[in-house]
Amino acid sequence: MIAGAFDIGGTSIKYGVLNEQGDILYQSKISTKADQGGQVVIEQVIELVKALQKEYELDGIAISTAGQINKEEGSVIHATDSLPGYTGLNIKEELEIAFYLPVLVDNDVNCAAVGEYWRGAAKNVDHFLCMTLGTGIGGAIIMNGQVYHGHAYSAGEFGHMTLYPGGEPCLCGDEGCYEQYASSRALEQRAVKELKQDISLPELFIKAHNKEAAPEAVIERWVLDVALGIKSLVHIFNPPLIVIGGGISEQGDDLLDKLKGSVDARIMTSFKRNLEVKFAQNGNDANLQGAVYQLKSLVWEQNN
Template identity: 35%
Template sequence: MLAIGIDIGGTKIVGGIVDEQGNMIRSVERATEAEKGKAYLLENLERLTEELLAETSADAIGIGSAGRIDVHEGTVYYATPNLPDWTGVRLKQHMVDRFGIPTAVDNDVNAAGIGEMWLGAGKRYSSVVCLTLGTGVAAAVFVNREIVRGHHWSAGEIGHMILYPKGKRCNCGQWGCMEQYCSGTALFKTYNEICGKHAVSSGKQFFALLQSGDGIARQVLDAFTDDLAIAMVSLCNIYDPEVFIIGGGLIETQSYWWDAMLEKIGRYANEAVRRPVVLPARFKNQAGLLGAAKLAFDELTKQ
């Protein structure tokens, strides 16, 4: 059997044809361009799917989408302004109506976690927190290899755990969320705040400054590793995982911050927590696509 796996993020949509062993047959990518609205994003999703189906057939479609997803209905329960007007979209029904193929939908970070648990760094573990650090911050939480979704499909939304009451305003409406301090976006925004000007506009530019020896960039990264370590110690006390798996766009830059993060976790953790096992995601940014394909295969078993 073959499945289409699709990962809808705030920046890009990635899709692929995947077989039951997790081999990628073909993949395509498009810019999300979410600012153009819901209708455009759905059309973009259809065009990507059509491109994948142009040369082969698929038995099912799996989609990982940003937002809090009602997996039973395949609808977007809630989405932040990163995807305008995405709240309430009946994504599963839309794709079934358009392509006539069984479809499953889940949150994009959950899909990435499922990919890592299926074939990646979490394959041998039972209780895992898969943490994604990228444009935003979120996690997929597994207990006894079962994903924890929560009553309102919001389990794992750790990016909106409040680190600093009355801190920076988050686009979710709260103040002081972890996402405003521990994401790739937070790095360059904090740098600009300290400089008092729009000096950098991407994580790539930020790390270029860091590599050049920029003192402000070093200061920002030090605060980032501090906040990340504190958050992870809190997550240890909440979930008590065997292992953390860290993925997302920032894992590509782990040589700059990984060791400092581990050292600070050891410094802040109590005797019960000690230093948890922390692993990089095996599939990095491809985990969401593979996890979405696994969702599709699992959907076929329900038919």
């Protein structure tokens, strides 16, 4: 099987061609043009598929996308303002009509989790949680090697656990949500506020690595907030593994060790047995791979 795979975010559409082993045969990206509306986003995907078909004989189309997704319908239940006009679109239907090919659509974090399960940090682990720390915090729940989508296909919104009641206002309409304190955006905002200077996350981590006290303190406080959320997830789900993705996962073992230590200090002893916390291995490739893995399952079901 050869699949066209797309990862649709608010800033860019990453796309490529993958074989059924998950090897990436071709990869590129373009601007999402999200400000022009959701329909323009889908039209861009259609044009990209047409371009790929000139070079490859595609057997299906796999879509990883931001937003809450009804996987069975391939429709967008809800999307934030980063993708205006996206809510309500039926991506699967539009692409199937355009190309008469099988189409799989799922949420991007679900796809990332499946990609890590297939070829990454969670390989051969049938039960685990995946969370991405980025502009917000996304989550995915893997049970018996399958994504748990929830009653209305919206499970895994880890970013909207309440961490501090009455705290910072959140885009969801509540206050004190996890993502307002533990996302990478929250870390950057905290650093700017407390250090009283514009500073990027790479610069912050370099300063902390060089043992500058104030940057170290900012990161330590953020690590605590990340760990507090993980504590709740561990005590609810009792997973053997938590995989953490997003750009923050590129910071390496020093940060991971801090996070593991903070989590370990806060969970009950009985939950510590066999619990692993890992950074994701495959970056954005996992989104494409996870979408293709699920497309393979869909095609198999249709043919059997």
